[in-house]
Structure formats: C-alpha cells, structure tokens
C-alpha cells in the first residue's frame with residue numbers, strides 16, 4: 001500500500017493512541033493551570049524547521065504535540081479561563097470534525113452531500129428560530145465572527161447601504177470588514193452608560209451595528225430603539241458574537257428584546273454555544289440578500305438548488321470549498337438538546353451576577369460596567385493613589401500568576417479596566433469563588 005494510504009487498522013491505532021492522550025487531558029482540566037506561556041518563544045523557534053523529507057513515527061509526533069506544543073499556551077479550555085471571550089470547546093464537536101475530515105465530503109454546494117449540507121441548513125434554521133426570524137430567513141456558517149461580519153456588510157452594501165455606523169466600543173472586526181468592503185465608518189456617540197444613542201445616527205443609508213454585548217465591557221446597545229431608528233432608513237445589524245446566544249434564556253431574551261427586527265445577526269457558536277474555535281454564524285432576515293450578493297455561476301458546477309428547503313452555501317457567502325461546519329454544531333445539539341445549552345447559559349448569567357456583586361464589594365473596586373449579560377468590567381481605585389491604571393494592571397497580573405483564573409483587560413475612554421467574562425460551559429461556582437479570593441488577595445498585596 002502507498003505510505004499515504006492509511007488502513008482501517010492504522011486509523012484505529014492512531015485514534016486509540018490519540019484518545020489515550022486526550023481522555024486524561026479532559027479529565028484533569030480543572031486541575032490544570034489556566035495559563036502556561038513561559039518558554040513560548042523558545043518553543044516556537046524550535047518549530048522553525050525545514051519540512052522533513054522522510055517521515056517521523058506518529059507516536060513521537062503525538063507526544064511532541066500533546067506534551068510540548070499544546071500545553072505552552074493560555075488554557076482556553078480551562079474552567080478558570082475568564083479572559084477575552086471564552087467558550088470552552090465541546091469535545092463532541094471535535095468528534096464531528098473527525099468524522100467530516102475522514103469522510104471528506106464536499107459541502108460548498110448542496111448536490112455532492114445533501115445530508116451533510118442539510119445538517120448545516122438545519123442548525124441555521126434552528127438559530128433563526130431562536131432569534132425570532134421567520135421562514136424567509138437564512139444564513140451561513142463561517143470561520144468566525146469576523147468573516148460573518150464581512151459577509152453581512154457586503155450583503156448590505158449590495159442593497160445600497162454603503163456606510164457603517166457604530167460606536168467606538170464595537171469589535172474591531174467591524175472596522176476591518178468596513179475596510180475590506182470599502183465602506184466608510186461613522187462613529188456614533190454613546191450615552192453615559194456606553195450605549196449607542198439612537199438619535200445620533202446619520203442620515204446617509206448605511207449599516208448600523210449594535211453590539212449585543214461589547215467585547216470590552218459586555219454592555220448591550222438599546223436594540224429595540226435602534227431598530228426603530230433604522231426602520232426604512234438603514235440596514236440594522238446586531239453583533240451577537242459574544243452575547244447573542246443568550247436569546248435562548250429568558251433573561252437574555254429580555255436584554256436583547258427587538259433582536260428579531262435586525263436585518264442581520266452575528267452569532268458565534270465558538271463562544272455562546274461552546275464550540276471549539278472555527279464556527280461563526282451569520283443570520284439574515286431575508287435570505288435572498290445573501291444570494292444577491294454572493295451568487296455566481298460556473299459551467300463546471302451543477303445547476304444551483306434554489307428554493308426554501310435546499311441551499312448552496314457557495315451562493316450565500318464568499319467561499320466555495322470550505323470545511324464541513326454543520327455537523328460540529330448539529331451533533332452536540334442533537335445529543336444534548338437545546339435545553340442543556342439554555343441551562344448552561346443561564347448558569348453563566350447567575351455566576352456573572354454573583355461574581356460582580358462580590359467583586360464590587362472588595363476594597364477600592366469601582367465597577368465600570370455590567371453585567372448586562374455575563375461580562376463585567378472594573379477598576380481598582382484607592383483614593384489618593386497616583387496610578388489607577390497601573391494598579392489595575394498589576395492586580396490582574398497578580399491574579400493571573402495564581403493560575404486558577406485568567407483575566408484580561410481593555411482600555412475604554414483612555415482608562416484601563418479589568419474584565420471578567422463567564423462563558424465557558426466548564427466554569428462553575430467553585431471557580432467564581434477562586435476568582436473572588438484571588439482578586440481580594442491581589443488587591444490587598446498587588447506586588448505579591
């Protein structure tokens with residue numbers, strides 16, 4: 001057999017060896033340090049090597065990957081990871097990826113793999129239902145929020161909305177997408193609570209982006225009022241990359257009221273539905289907007305499958321060949337039911353509320369924002385201290401040194417804030433207790 005051909009027995013052997021490494025990794029996650037980036041440069045330099053002419057045995061490479069390459073990192077799968085926007089990474093999705101990778105079906109268009117494509121259509125239809133969209137709606141799964149944002153902008157631009165209106169707190173992928181799509185950006189003023197002012201949007205037709213939870217502060221723009229303000233004038237886009245999936249919960253539904261009036265919505269399943277990195281979702285109220293923007297023909301492709309039930313994903317986004325993305329979402333949703341996801345998201349809301357209340361009660365803490373959902377921001381400001389920015393940074397660094405939780409900050413209006421974002425399905429009450437204890441200690445002695 002040619003060496004590149006793997007027999008069934010060899011595959012089974014590779015999977016068994018891999019599982020023998022991954023099973024203890026999963027089981028020991030709560031005990032693992034939440035960050036371990038020391039020696040990262042040295043490790044990276046060691047990997048700058050020429051491509052080998054001949055092969056290295058799998059067992060050696062597996063050991064290198066799992067014992068050296070992966071562990072030198074922020075442990076984004078840890079329950080203590082409260083930085084940036086967590087998610088955790090459901091291993092079920094990785095199993096789905098294994099199946100789609102080994103079977104290697106083509107899902108850029110519908111015809112070559114109707115079943116697999118339909119799993120993607122199914123999860124998109126489910127998500128459209130969650131946000132309150134009707135049967136005309138549709139969407140596409142992308143590599144993440146950034147590509148979904150770009151696709152939304154292009155769809156809006158093709159309908160004549162050629163400017164972008166948003167606040168300075170919008171995720172930077174919006175500025176990037178605007179640059180790629182060649183759309184000028186107008187920054188709309190915010191109110192005293194860092195929310196977009198619906199009365200301050202300009203008149204030239206454009207895409208208005210509301211944040212359903214900003215990355216820096218977690219605050220939600222006034223979605224229903226913005227929808228009123230956009231009616232008949234602007235394309236209304238809701239960036240729900242961080243917070244959109246909370247529509248599954250009752251409290252989230254209240255915080256995001258009016259989201260169903262948006263022309264397009266970004267959800268990031270690799271955040272709010274806990275998937276491993278690699279899946280964003282763009283939902284549009286009127287599916288034909290995507291088709292108008294992205295449809296293109298080629299004589300070597302089969303006839304398109306137009307219609308309500310079956311979709312060619314190449315007509316709904318910029319890609320043709322693409323990873324099969326539906327199954328990694330379909331499998332965990334089918335295995336657990338959406339109720340398990342709703343419960344997990346509800347738990348995150350409870351944990352963030354508890355954490356924010358207890359952090360606010362620590363000495364010298366000034367709460368800057370929230371939690372509107374599961375993210376809040378704070379500063380350490382002892383009266384008379386000359387450098388609140390520096391002190392807040394030092395406190396965060398001290399907390400992170402303890403390696404039970406990992407926090408990151410952001411600069412808002414020139415001031416540095418610490419943030420806590422609770423969104424991993426693995427984060428539970430014990431980790432919030434650790435956060436509060438470590439923060440209290442760090443505030444008492446920021447130098448260690």
Ligand SMILES: Cc1ncc(COP(=O)(O)O)c(C=O)c1O
Pocket residue numbers: 085143144145146147171173211213214215239240241242268280
């Ligand atoms: C609010 C918000 N929008 C968009 C994005 C971009 O998403 P992605 O990283 O999936 O491209 C992020 C990422 O953190 C985000 O927090």
